[in-house]
Amino acid sequence: MKRRALELGFDTVGVAALAPNPHAAELDRWLAAGYAGTMRYLERQAARRKDPRRILPHAARAVVTLTNYYHEPGPPSRPEAGRVALYARSGDYHDVLGRRLERLATALRGLVPGAATRCYVDAGPVPERELAQLAGLGWVGKNMMLLHPELGSFTFIGVVLTDADLAPDLPYAADRCGTCRRCLDACPTAAFVAPHVLDARRCISYLTIEHRGDFTPAEQQLVGDWAFGCDVCQDVCPWNVKFARPTADPELAPRAELAALDLAALLARDAADFDRRFGDTSLTRPGVAGMRRNAAAALSNRRRVRP
Numbered sequence: 001m002k003r004r005a006l007e008l009g010f011d012t013v014g015v016a017a018l019a020p021n022p023h024a025a026e027l028d029r030w031l032a033a034g035y036a037g038t039m040r041y042l043e044r045q046a047a048r049r050k051d052p053r054r055i056l057p058h059a060a061r062a063v064v065t066l067t068n069y070y071h072e073p074g075p076p077s078r079p080e081a082g083r084v085a086l087y088a089r090s091g092d093y094h095d096v097l098g099r100r101l102e103r104l105a106t107a108l109r110g111l112v113p114g115a116a117t118r119c120y121v122d123a124g125p126v127p128e129r130e131l132a133q134l135a136g137l138g139w140v141g142k143n144m145m146l147l148h149p150e151l152g153s154f155t156f157i158g159v160v161l162t163d164a165d166l167a168p169d170l171p172y173a174a175d176r177c178g179t180c181r182r183c184l185d186a187c188p189t190a191a192f193v194a195p196h197v198l199d200a201r202r203c204i205s206y207l208t209i210e211h212r213g214d215f216t217p218a219e220q221q222l223v224g225d226w227a228f229g230c231d232v233c234q235d236v237c238p239w240n241v242k243f244a245r246p247t248a249d250p251e252l253a254p255r256a257e258l259a260a261l262d263l264a265a266l267l268a269r270d271a272a273d274f275d276r277r278f279g280d281t282s283l284t285r286p287g288v289a290g291m292r293r294n295a296a297a298a299l300s301n302r303r304r305v306r307p
């Protein structure tokens, strides 16, 4: 099954034994502090995140995959272009990885006839970083990213839950951040309250992707010239500086239009035009209204800095 995963284009794969989440208390504290902002679904899913055996009846294992999506950031963007995080510069990864995970699940059911399987990538109540660490794929860094010791953190996590009795891998025991704290210090909005604790309400990724409605003036300032997501706390990480290599995956190839988003053009787009250009990308999450809000904020911030 692991061989099949690599043939399908995943960069690495491991198997986690499902058990109550050892960081359930951290999740409870994080939610109680209000750091999830308006992401109410995280509260609704909390019981299942704290015990992933509750997600699928009789689930016993998670097959966890990592897929490198790193691209060279390219030359500095044009004065009136908005920045898009690297993971969103290609076709929508939910679709690309969703298809691959379904093929992996088919292979698993071929090996274990009658096995139940369910696939997840960034959707659903699955504690994906936790499971990746338990499957031996790396550690959770101070920036909360899952860091693989040879790939870095510019990876997507994809999961197949199953009731099949697969041999689990050993969890990744080491924490290789050491005394480093570059990510915490580099965050442009000071969104980290402490190592491993992110106040999402200050995070540019949350504001530009998950937040609904208008920005307050303070929120608008926080997003800077980012139009979708943010990469700063990963860009500065020594593990990425050393190990991140551009992906050769054709389905994750970056699109020039997304590498430097034309903010003024985006402001002028109607819904149909937006769907034609970006309907198969992750920009559909905030949608045309959210992306126009982001474009207006980024343009105004750029003009404020460079009159």
Ligand code: B12
Pocket: 021, 023, 024, 026, 027, 030, 039, 042, 085, 086, 087, 121, 122, 123, 124, 125, 126, 127, 128, 129, 130, 133, 139, 140, 143, 144, 145, 146, 147, 153, 154, 155, 156, 157, 158, 175, 196, 198, 200, 203, 205, 206, 209, 210, 228, 229, 230, 231, 233
């Ligand atoms: C909600 C969400 C967000 C929110 C909140 C982020 C956050 N840090 O919680 C926002 C919108 C801000 C966000 C941003 C981003 N996200 Co996001 N997000 C998610 C989602 C849907 C849920 C995460 C969650 O439950 N958060 C709540 C926190 C409390 O839980 P947690 O992140 O799982 O953290 C656990 C561990 O850290 C552990 N823990 C706590 N303390 C300690 C201490 C130690 C020592 C250890 C080992 C563990 C540990 O306890 C926590 C609770 O179980 C996941 C997908 C999923 N289903 O898991 C993707 C996911 C985490 N996101 C992802 C990505 C790519 C991003 C961005 C990089 C996108 C971008 N470029 O803009 C940024 C990065 C921001 C950051 N530094 O975290 C990837 C991460 C891949 C990876 N290699 O780690 C995921 C896994 C999606 C995927 N399938 O690929 N995201």
Ligand code: SF4
Pocket: 186, 187, 188, 189, 190, 191, 192, 198, 202, 203, 204, 205, 229, 230, 231, 232, 233, 234
């Ligand atoms: S994604 Fe950007 S804003 Fe969010 S925590 Fe990382 S550096 Fe800060």
Ligand code: SF4
Pocket: 141, 142, 143, 144, 176, 177, 178, 180, 181, 182, 183, 184, 236, 237, 238, 239
């Ligand atoms: S920048 Fe340093 S502290 Fe942050 S995740 Fe990377 S190694 Fe860990």
